Amino acid sequence: MDLAYLRAHPQHLPTFLTHQRIRETPVSGGVCTARRLTLDDGTSIFAKSWPSGPAPDGMFTSEAAGLGWLLAAGAVDVPEVFTALEDLLALEWITPGSPSRSAAADFGRGLARTHRSGAPAFGASWPGWIGPLPLDNTPSAGPWGSWFATRRLLPYLRLSVDRGALSADDATVVEEILKTIDAYGGSEPPARVHGDLWPGNLLWGADGRCRLVDPAAHGGHRETDLATLALFGGAPFLDVILAAYREEWPLADGWEARVPLHQLHLLLVHTAAFGGSYRGAVMAAADRVLRS
Structure with a gap:
């Protein structure tokens, strides 16, 4: 062959x-x-x-x-x-290479243009998966806040409690965020997002280009992709990626304060899939949201 x-x-x-x-x-x-x-x-x-x-x-x-x-x-x-x-x-097959400032800037601009190309609805027309867990991609007209709470936070909060990674008291804290999610602002039309954009899903090639891999792609909020790039040590040259992104498509006021809210999705996926070792990260993000 x-x-x-x-x-x-x-x-x-x-x-x-x-x-x-x-x-x-x-x-x-x-x-x-x-x-x-x-x-x-x-x-x-x-x-x-x-x-x-x-x-x-x-x-x-x-x-x-x-x-x-x-x-x-x-x-x-x-x-x-x-x-x-x-x-x-x-x-x-992509031959791995080293991250560079120029590749990071090109990626930031490309990610902004990808997000800006939009999506017909929140969710997608295909079944979703994120890591080893199903992802509810049932298309929804929104608004974003209620969709994010019910389709991206609540299912993984419940699963985390069922599997013993979070306690009932932990869940009560996160549920306070779900009840008041519209108060945090930042609602936008659906963007074309990767959906699982932690730094490990950036593949830096030997040809000097950065590629997206392992997507949980759907129509979502662009700030979710940017927030998860900062998780688990952060993407290489994250400041360059964000600066290039914002030059291409400026972010809405208050985006920095919303970072922990958007990070909660992937963090809850981790407690649901991989257990209580991620509990501290979930609760720290929830605390930052409630104090914002």
Whole structure:
């Protein structure tokens, strides 16, 4: 199998893998099993599958749809999708490189243009996934505040409590934010967002370009993407990304005070998916929101 054959017959990739006709090298892949595949013509591709049993329904096709939708804005780079099957996703292999100020500035401008290309509604027309958890993408006209509270915060708050990562008292604190979410302002029409834009989902290539990977793409609030870029140590050259973004599309007044509100979504996903080690981050963000 070479790249031309793969593009023409993407459904045949699992057969070649089953019969060990393609060289495989394990690589890091987060919650999935990831491999670097080397084709007969020397081309490398990145493939991932679920580590045990069938993949959750729609996970890989949803990711592929999100990558295509982000690319359609014509402003940010994403890996090319070669194969998107229920149990296998194969993408263009990007040789890793080092972040740079120029790549960060280009990315910031591209992200602003991507957001500005908009979305028909909050949510999306495909089922959503974020990490190992489903994401309710049922399209909604908004307003943003109530949609964010009911579709992006409450489900993961409940799951975090059910799984013992947060206590009932913790939930009461977060629920105060849900009750008064409209008071924090910042409502905007739906933007075309990545949806899971923590720094690990920026792929800095050896060609000097930054690409978006692992999206949970949907129509959402652009400030959510920017807020999550600051999580877990922050993206490299975050100040450059934000400055370039704001030159391309200025942010609404008060955006800095809303950062912890937007971060709550991904932090609650982490308590729901990975447990109580993220409780402190959730409660610190909630405290900052309530004091804002």
